[in-house]
Amino acid sequence: MTHSELREAEPLREQDYLRLAELIHGRSGIRMPPSKKTFLEGRLRRHIRRLGFATVSEYCKWLFEEGGLVRDETALLDAVTTNKTEFFREPYHFEFLSNVVLPNFQASSGGQPLPLRIWSAGCSNGAEPYSLAMICEEFARTNSSFSFEILASDISTEVLRVAMRAIYPHSTIGPVPMELRKRYLLHDPGSDEVRIVPDLRRRVIFKHHNLMDESYPASQAMDIVFCRNLLIYFDRATQRKVLSRLCRCLKPGGYLFLGHSEGSVADLKLPLRRVGPTVFLREEAV
Ligand SMILES: C[S@@+](CC[C@H](N)C(=O)[O-])C[C@H]1O[C@@H](n2cnc3c(N)ncnc32)[C@H](O)[C@@H]1O
Incomplete structure (x- = not known):
């Protein structure tokens, strides 16, 4: 030594x-x-x-x-920070999004061209927001009046750099369905990396944001918040504070998605109603 x-x-x-x-x-x-x-x-x-x-x-x-x-x-x-993530992690959330949330949003928007607003809070290297963008883009292919905006944020500047480059090892794209790979991933033969296509990259705005900060994105602005596999690192009091601020960012009728082990919010007295596995509907105004 x-x-x-x-x-x-x-x-x-x-x-x-x-x-x-x-x-x-x-x-x-x-x-x-x-x-x-x-x-x-x-x-x-x-x-x-x-x-x-x-x-x-x-x-x-x-x-x-x-x-x-x-x-x-x-x-x-x-x-x-622990930044473990993957494309289409917890796939039932993405199924719920395309089978329930997006059709409901489209039906209730009455043809008005307001964009669906999604926030991926604690987005890590971008796999989560780009998975969301693929699902929304697929929905837009068959619903011409549908549009969307995705805000993706994290406390770690390192993962945000990776997310903005949008280049991933080929070995990580296993969970991306083949049809979506063809449409949304660029792959040079001979390279062991893929890159998200520019059109999809443009749909996601990355931002440095600490969920401990007082200031959050605008009140009642979001239709959907994904905040998955992050709250497990916080104590209960901090979880409550963060969740109640996230609720305030959601429109009534908006959806909050948490990670698979973060589903017990009943004791926190928040305006959330469970509508699926770790999926919650924001109820009345707070
Ligand atoms: C385990 S990853 C989960 C990533 C993704 N949501 C998923 O489920 O695959 C947790 C992420 O939360 C971020 N994070 C931890 N504390 C945070 C905070 N106070 N504010 C914002 N992001 C935070 C970490 O940097 C990390 O990228």
């Missing part, structure tokens, strides 16, 4: 863990119980190596005592 490896192997001190945990929880909402210490240490080691620090405690000293936080907060939060 070299000298520098030895220094890197110095364990994360309890007092440093506590102040990092408090910072991360306060800024991102992500819970940092003591059981996450090893996880955090692993994520930080890669991050601090890139910055050139030899130990986590040197990094913490810089971060908390020497003004490092101003420069490093975004990158630190990038380093600790």
